[in-house]
Amino acid sequence: MxxxxxxxxxxxxxxxxxxxxxxxxxxxSGDWFLSVIDQIARRFHFRTVKDGEVEMLRHKSSREVIAFLGIARWKLPLIARHVRGLVGREAHHIxxxxxxxxxxxxxxxxxxxxxxxxxxxxxxxxxxxxxxxxxxxxxxxxxxxxxxxxxxxxxxxxxxxxxxxxxxxxxxxxxxxxxxxxxxxxxxxxxxxxxxxxxxxxxxxxxxxxxxxxxxxxxxxxxx
The missing domain is CATH 3.40.50.1000 (HAD superfamily/HAD-like)
Structure with missing residues (x-):
């Protein structure tokens, strides 16, 4: 650098x-997000994250994480909107x-x-x-x-x-x-x-x- x-x-x-x-x-917000990621995955039909995979995913680029989870690009705006709604309701946890x-x-x-x-x-x-x-x-x-x-x-x-x-x-x-x-x-x-x-x-x-x-x-x- x-x-x-x-x-x-x-x-x-x-x-x-x-x-x-x-x-x-x-x-x-990391711990909060991990607490809701599986429910988001079930709602939008992508791969859930196992406990042992969290650290592994931290070593991947953002695009590699999306590919690993099997999230279609067209779903990203829908997921983002849903997450914003969840944060709005649970901001007191963050x-x-x-x-x-x-x-x-x-x-x-x-x-x-x-x-x-x-x-x-x-x-x-x-x-x-x-x-x-x-x-x-x-x-x-x-x-x-x-x-x-x-x-x-x-x-x-x-x-x-x-x-x-x-x-x-x-x-x-x-x-x-x-x-x-x-x-x-x-x-x-x-x-x-x-x-x-x-x-x-x-x-x-x-x-x-x-x-x-x-x-x-x-x-x-x-x-x-």
Missing amino acids: SETPDEAVYSGPPIRLVIFDFDGTLSD ALFPGTPGLLDRLSATGVKIALVTSNSEANARNILGPDCAAKIDFYACGASLFGKAPKFRKVLKKMGIPAAQALSIGDETRDVDAAREVGMRAGSVLWGYASEAALAGQAPDTLFRTPEEILAYVAGRRG
């Missing part, structure tokens, strides 16, 4: 915008990762703009974030299809008037890296979410983040 969080000298384009994924990046409030607060205080691009709904994201954290997000682009984040990224960049080269996408899945690359943004991957470090590193993001503090340090060193 070309950049690391502790570089002392930086002369590239400044970071003016950070675009976060939500589930698995800011929201600790918490933010412990470092999320401090991360958003400190990042916002630097003057960097913050956006949220997620397949979840804005109502669900705001509910789980709570009013204080939700207020730190400058722009919401929600309801993205599973592999449709790139158009949402372009919408955010256009709305906020910030070039792709001055934006950083942060997510926890391989598809987040792919979407960022498609629009010419830098891509950072967190290691506390869904995909394994090996799977994420295989997509060659600009950097991997082990803690929220590393995100803050990375952005602070690239403010221009």
Whole structure:
């Protein structure tokens, strides 16, 4: 990878915008999702996930996971809509990762703009974030299809008037890296979410983040 969080000298384009994924990046929804995945599989007729397969799937790309589960592409929007409905009813079971409030607060205080691009709904994201954290997000682009984040990224960049080269996408899945690359943004991957470090590193993001503090340090060193 070309950049690391502790570089002392930086002369590239400044970071003016950070675009976060939500589930698995800011929201600790993994255990909840595993608790409902079998009922979703039965409803939409795809392969259920056995206990011993969870770790194995973390090492696969997003597209490989879809193929392994045998999910037809045409079903993905239906599944996403169903999951958003489940989250809306069970949001009280889903918490933010412990470092999320401090991360958003400190990042916002630097003057960097913050956006949220997620397949979840804005109502669900705001509910789980709570009013204080939700207020730190400058722009919401929600309801993205599973592999449709790139158009949402372009919408955010256009709305906020910030070039792709001055934006950083942060997510926890391989598809987040792919979407960022498609629009010419830098891509950072967190290691506390869904995909394994090996799977994420295989997509060659600009950097991997082990803690929220590393995100803050990375952005602070690239403010221009």
